[in-house]
Amino acid sequence: MKRLTILLGMFFFSHSSVSQLVYAEWGQTISNFDYENSTGGTLENLQPKIASYLNAGYQVQLKGDKTTLILGGVLNTYGAVASDVLLDNYFEWDVTYAGIQTGLTYYFARSRSLLFYVKPTVSLEYLVRGTQTLNNQVFNLSGEDEFDNLLLVPRVGIGLQYPISNKAALYLNYGYGRSFSLAKARPEDNEKLNINSHMVGIGIVIQLPGCNCAFKSF
């Protein structure tokens, strides 16, 4: 593990000329499932559910000071709830994914001290835990085809950043992402699940020492 950290540090230092930042973001995810079963049918009355997410990582400021490269980890929880009117069933899903995320933050506007940015990212996530409630029964989703596989989640975010000191800034972020399964454990069925997520969170970005960053002067 130590060796991996050193390697990651060497990577960052080698690719970022000077400025490094760390960030942490916490917020709520409103996620819903876009599901299609083997026969092409959808699940009626599939409702979104709210959960939390946590992101943290490095940002490396690229040349021009308007763009940062993001490399971090994510811990996202998604969920949905549904019921079947005909069969009188109740369903609820609660899944947590961990993964790595990379992307860019591009500051495109400024108003006084507020910086506006867009943030296209992509994350690679795997299931940490997950449960499914079916009426009065709770099932572990580990090993379930639609959930227990690698998700590629491209996201696009938009937000505004406000400096609270010369070294730190808070930002409010909204992001929308959609997951795509990268592996398929059971090719015999054609179930398709995409998790759509709306993420609203608050984050903080802090300059590491030696960063030639100017939150106020941008």
Add this chain to the structure above:
Amino acid sequence: MLLPIWAMAQVEGITYQAVIVDNNPDEIPGIDVPSNNIPNQELRLQFTIVDAFGNIEYQETQMTQTDAYGTINLTIGEGQSTGQGSASFNLINWDGPKTLQVGIDLQAGTNFTPFSQQALTYVPYVRHRNLIADGVTNLNNALFVNNGSSSQFSGDVLVQEQFTANANANFFGRVSIEAGTGVTNEEDIEAYPLLLSGNSQGMAIQLNRATPTRSDNFISFWNNNDEAIGRIEGYRAIANFTLEDVVDILLFAEPTQEEAEGQEDDDLAPPAEAPAALDVYATNTYNMELLIETIDLWEASATFGANLGACIAGVGLAGDCDDVVWSALSLYLQGVQLTYFVRYNETNVGVAFESGGADYAEWLKKYDSEETLSYGDIVGVRAGEISSKFIDADKFMVISKNPIVSGAMP
């Protein structure tokens, strides 16, 4: 797809209960939904009762709705007949094995999916329209055939206890009554196996003869050795009246003893044939009267002829031409009298009682049991026995032909 349960109830139909379960796993994200009850679902069922050869005995459809637990309760027989097989449940012929097939359309349409087929192992219907039992049937309680329905037995019927018919009883075959009543006292009505009561008239016996003769018996009497000992038979004084018969009576001599024996009615079985016409004329009052009337007619005819000839041949010599008129009138009246006599007797018929013992009106024992006696014979009576050979006797009597003749019909 279903978990059906059927049961029998005492209604005109089969109670059918089923829990509607969708046993196709319902694909959802993650764990699929296993089989599940379908509550509050309108659906249509199709019931088909099929015989052993796969022919549809009866088919109907019913609309229903599952309850909150996915259960349906129906009575097969109360649905809408599709017209296949029997027109109604009541007309199903339950003979032979039957299978119940159930189809369902969860969309309440007519696109039925078969999901249940099970044999009906018990006739589920108390009021059978047609019940055929190939095995021995035992009823341990009373049997009622209601609604005036008839019963028909192609074989023998044995009634161990009392048999009562509250309405007319018809027997188109021979009826035998062998009733040992245990009572032998002839003065006791219980001693008689056959009792007719309840009306002012007793018993009527109708033969299939327009004119029962002496060979047509109303009642025959037999002893327990199967020997006929008497009879009540038809009687008619004249059957075929011909002039030749009268001529025979006038011209022929009395039959010899052998002929008389041959003509004698044999009272032992089998019943004797009727006497010949000539015998009849010579042996009773009617024929004697007939003979006299006929002779009178001949006499009148001869007188008329003689007088007429005399009148024609010797007018003035005899001067009997007035006798011709009187004799013609006499001939006419005699003819009328004979005609009415015959007609009267033809229209008045009766029955004759014949008995082995009654041939002797006095009902006496033969002195010589081998002796042949015929009607008309004069027998002597000595010490209570009779014989034609007695020269001296206590009394002499005549063997009668018909000891008793019932009164003719009015």
